[in-house]
Amino acid sequence: MNINNKTIVITGGAQGLGFAMAKSFIEQGANIALIDMCVNQLDEAVHELTTNTDNKVVSYIADVTNEEQVISTFKTINTDFGSIDILINNAGITRDAMLVKVKEQKVVERMSINQFKSVIDVNLTGVFLCGREAATYMIENKNTSEGLIINMSSICHVGNVGQTNYAASKAGVVALTTTWAKELGRYNIRVAAIAPGVIDTQMTRSMKQQAQERMIQGTSVGRFGSTNEIAHTAQYIIENDFFTGRMIEIDGGIRI
Structure with missing residues (x-):
């Protein structure tokens, strides 16, 4: 698929990885729809993206996690742009905690249901809702010849200490990816995932600083990855x- 003139929807697009991908894609001629909760950051992102370009950028x-808002937003995006060619499910949160915290053989703290559910709601349910709506318009828009959904997973999908909720959500994202690729391929829609370190x-x-140094030492390349490297992976x-139906792990050889 050629990026030029394609409409790319990015959730969590106002900052971080989402914004880096938006910036990379608009430089290649794409039109961008940014979805986020942060009004000020969305305004700043749109202002920066629209500088020195005629490509269309709209924030939403x-x-x-809200089904009605997702349905309404994707309907509006499809009307505003005339099509939805690519969705990047990037929105995500962390609420790290041990399943149980023990001192002297006594459980003194436990991961709360709110800590677990809030991460599942954003990282997994949000991916489901946005993926469902995007796929609907990709299929029903007669002028769209192909579609693509990219889901952001994580190297933690294999499990990581202190991240029961996050790891479960990111493993679920991988399962959604392979399932959707099988279901949607007949409609010329590809589905893939990226697992950043x-x-x-x-x-x-x-x-x-100590925590940063410890994580850097855990990589084979001796540094953090850059947002541009994730954007390049999405471009590939x-x-x-x-x-389609596969996930790319881009983690610098980190050991978790």
Whole structure:
């Protein structure tokens, strides 16, 4: 698929990986629909993306866990742009905690249902809702010859200490990806996933120096990944029409 003139919807697109992908794609001629909850960051993102370009960029405030908002937002996007060619399910959160915290053989703290459910709601249910709506318009738009859904998973999909909720959600994303690829291939829609390692974003830079150094030491390349490298991975998936039903792990050889 050629990125030029395609309509790309990116959830969690106001900052971090989502914004980096939007910036990369608009430089290649794409039209961008950004979905996020952060109004000020959305405004800033649109302002930066529309500088020195004639491509269309529109922001949409929506909670990906709210079915009515997702349905309404994708309907509006399809009307505004005339088609939905690519969806990147990027929105995600973490609420890290041990399943049970033990001191002197006594459980002193447990992961709450809210900690578990909030992450599942955004990282998995949100992917389901947005994927369902995007697939609907990709199929029903007669002028759309092909479609693509890219789901953002994580290397933690295999399990990681302190991330019961996050790991479960990202493993679920992989299962959605392979299932949808099988179901939607007949409609010329490809579905793929990306599993990033630790990426150099505002979130990682806000961590304690000692924690950053420990994670860097766990990689084979001796550094964090860049947002541009994730954008490049998404570009590969977009442009390679034989890639579907699979996930790319891009993690610098990290050991978790």
